[in-house]
Amino acid sequence: MRLLAFSDIHRDLDQARRIADMARDADVVVAAGDFGSMHRGVERLIDMLVVIETPTVLVPGNNETEDELREACGGWKAATVLHGTGAEIDGISFWGIGGGIPTTPWPWSYDLSEEAAEGLLRSCPDDVDVMVLHSPPHGYLDGDRSLGSSALLAAIERVQPRVAVCGHIHECAGQEALVGSTRLFNLGPAGTWIDL
Secondary structure, X not given: OEEEEEOOOOOOHHHHHHHHHHHHHOOXXXXXXXXXXXXXXXXXXXXXXXXXXXXXXXXXXXXXXXXXXXXXXXXXXXXXXXXXXXXXXXXXEEEEEOOEOOOOOOOOOOEOOHHHHHHHHOOOOOOOOEEEEOOOEOOOOOOOOXXXXXXXXXXXXXXXXXXXXXXXXHHHOOEEEEEOOEEEEEOOOOOEEEEO
């Protein structure tokens, strides 16, 4: 299975068009959050992606809420929004959680505390193939100040999915790391091809 994965597109309509064009060559599209900017432009950006007929899984970033993303994706038949939930596509299991984890310093941000994230992560099965995250795990692709989530790190270590994807920390976009046997990608907006 070939994944096209991206994050942090932040209202860039031209890049959304490019992603939609690239999606024709993917088996699944994975979007790891931050479609808008401070809750603005989410619907307009998703409107550029609805032409994608390839199965697509999305999680909210910290720039849009779960409800805002679900509403924007309402008419997009190929899209499945994940947040504390999973989906199976062609025998490959996906599970996702969005938002800023841990809580960011911005009052407008859609965030989860480590404790709230732990609560949602308990429902993640032990046999997931791909974890779709907005925030990175603590200590991996999370910047010079290690701004990632310890709850997400513990979940990746427990589940050991084949692949985990994230975004959120822009300075690490395009980078890859290993967490145990899990291939971790901090995606960024360019579009990353991942073969499973």
